Amino acid sequence: MKLIKVFTVMMICVLSFNSIYATGGYFRHGYGIKYSAMAGAGSALSLSSIGAATNPAGLASLGNRIDIDFAVFSPSREFTVTGNPSGYPGTFGLMPGTVESESNYFYMPTFGVNYKINETMSAGFVFYGNGGMNTDYPSAIFYDPTSPDAGVNLEQMFAGATYAVKFAEDQAIGITGLFGFQRFAAKGLAAFSMFSSDAMNLTGNKVSTSTGFGVRVGYQGTFAKHFMLGASYQTKMSMSEFEEYKGLFAEEGDFDVPANWVAGVATDYIENFVIAVDVQQILYSGVKSINNPLMPNIMTTPLGTENGAGFGWEDMTIVKLGLMYKGVEGWQFMGGFSYGKQPIPESEVLFNILAPGVIESHLTFGASKTIGTNELTVAFMYALPKEVTGPNPMDPFQQIGLKMSQWQLEVGYSFSY
Numbered sequence: 168m169k170l171i172k173v174f175t176v177m178m179i180c181v182l183s184f185n186s187i188y189a190t191g192g193y194f195r196h197g198y199g200i201k202y203s204a205m206a207g208a209g210s211a212l213s214l215s216s217i218g219a220a221t222n223p224a225g226l227a228s229l230g231n232r233i234d235i236d237f238a239v240f241s242p243s244r245e246f247t248v249t250g251n252p253s254g255y256p257g258t259f260g261l262m263p264g265t266v267e268s269e270s271n272y273f274y275m276p277t278f279g280v281n282y283k284i285n286e287t288m289s290a291g292f293v294f295y296g297n298g299g300m301n302t303d304y305p306s307a308i309f310y311d312p313t314s315p316d317a318g319v320n321l322e323q324m325f326a327g328a329t330y331a332v333k334f335a336e337d338q339a340i341g342i343t344g345l346f347g348f349q350r351f352a353a354k355g356l357a358a359f360s361m362f363s364s365d366a367m368n369l370t371g372n373k374v375s376t377s378t379g380f381g382v383r384v385g386y387q388g389t390f391a392k393h394f395m396l397g398a399s400y401q402t403k404m405s406m407s408e409f410e411e412y413k414g415l416f417a418e419e420g421d422f423d424v425p426a427n428w429v430a431g432v433a434t435d436y437i438e439n440f441v442i443a444v445d446v447q448q449i450l451y452s453g454v455k456s457i458n459n460p461l462m463p464n465i466m467t468t469p470l471g472t473e474n475g476a477g478f479g480w481e482d483m484t485i486v487k488l489g490l491m492y493k494g495v496e497g498w499q500f501m502g503g504f505s506y507g508k509q510p511i512p513e514s515e516v517l518f519n520i521l522a523p524g525v526i527e528s529h530l531t532f533g534a535s536k537t538i539g540t541n542e543l544t545v546a547f548m549y550a551l552p553k554e555v556t557g558p559n560p561m562d563p564f565q566q567i568g569l570k571m572s573q574w575q576l577e578v579g580y581s582f583s584y
Contacts, residue, residue: 192483192510192524193321194427194449196531196548197221198277198295200236200579204533204546205489206503208443210431211387211397215581216279219293219329221429222399223341224387226289227331229281236277236579243572244268244302246520250565259358259517259561261308268318270303291329293343296322297424302521309358314371317355319521323424324348327383337389342382345401347424349377351409353521362476364469365414372411377422379406393436397445400428403453414471416456425457426450431487439494445487451480451510461518462560478522479515483507489531499535501546504528513557516567523569526550533577541582548575 197207199217210221213228217236245267252260281291302318309317324347331341356370363369385399404424413420431445452458459477468474485507492500509525519525533546550573559565 191447191485191507192449192451192480193522194297195295196505196529196550199234199279200533200544200546200577201491201499201501201535202489203236203238203548203575203577204501204503204531204544205443205491206487206505206529206531207447207485208431208445208487208489208503208505209397209433210385210399210429210443210445211395211433212441212443213387215579216281216291217277217293217295219279219281219291219327219331219341219343220295220325220383222385222387222397223291223327223329223343223383224331224339224385224397224399226281226291226329226341227287227333227339228387229283229289230583231283232281232581232583234277234279234579234581236577238275238277238575238577240273240275240575241271241573242273242301243271244523245570246516246523247568247570248559248565249568250559253562253564255562259559260565261559261562261567263565266304266306266308268302268304270301273301287333289329289331291331293327293329294324296324302523304355307355308520309355311355311357311370313357314355317521319353320351321422322350335388339387341385341387343384345381345383345404347379347381347404347406349406349409349422351375351377351412351422353412353415356415359415359470362465362470363414364471364475367414368411368420369414369470370412375409375411375420377406377409379404379424381405381424393434395433396431397433398428398430400426402426403450416471417459417475417477418455418473419471421454422456423454425452425454439492441491441493443487443489443491445489447485447487447507449483449485449510452482461515465561476518478518479512480510480524481512483510497537501531501533501535503531505531509553509555511555511569513555514560516555516557516569517560519569520567523555523571525553525555525569525571526573527553541580544579544581546577546579548573548577550574
């Protein structure tokens, strides 16, 4: 009964916070503060119950514990238009200059619980936010007379129930059933009405919601005492449509969560050091509203139809390197670096003014202090500035540059029960 109350409070807290602007396209760089401090690496390691968001097999090696993390995330995003609009019929020019997005602070709680059923089996729950394409421009950048500003806001929350089991002394598998909840709103896009299949459900409507389900399966194993392997795969989550924006997103408002996988190795062969390397791939190409290109789609098929224009995002492969030092009694020190070529081609800069997810590199640091049987951890992430520039595909006399940088400060507390 006590655990049910804890889970209920966790769910309410996650739902009460605003959206996140994530960093692997629109995925977070790491789930769980220790993984975050190691640049998201660690699919082969069991560091916290929140790790089930990346590899559910890791819960089989944990005891009874609760992990609570809270992050302050600050993305800086802007776009710059150079060149005057041509004014030719059929073109879609923008006002020259630089515009910065507002709403630069987001607050992200994450929770995880693990319960050890017996020596080989564990069950857990995890709650986390996965992303958001969030922009809040203080001017009508697309010349929308119905709105003084422009932008989009996508909020996502995921709740997962995990079962993990050891089938040999140092081998484990796990499965997490996921429930996803999304909220979306857009404003200032009325200038695209002529390209929409349903202009009444394109922009400026109330917040629209969407739900869906998915599964993540994972494996974790240790070999020769000092070498660990980990891998997991999450299915594409088929989400219900955003009814109030079925004239914007392809397939009448469909915005599924893309499939993704991760595989990694780790070693503690060097005394007091743990080194982890992961490779992650996010399959944006499997979601038409994300992957469909702007051109020629916007000229040949209306927004909201199956082949309606999207953001043109490509699949993203990310390499993550994490390091942990345990040579000081009662302390752990962590650091990491990740790199993944951002998913937006130069030809897709116009629509991605709304979602400039161009970050490629992250530097991370963290420290954890043992307090009795509990732990207090602090982590910091800095995403190096990145800019992508390309021609305005609807007015070739102009160039559009998208720029972003980020930082995140995270505090976490873990305790046994």
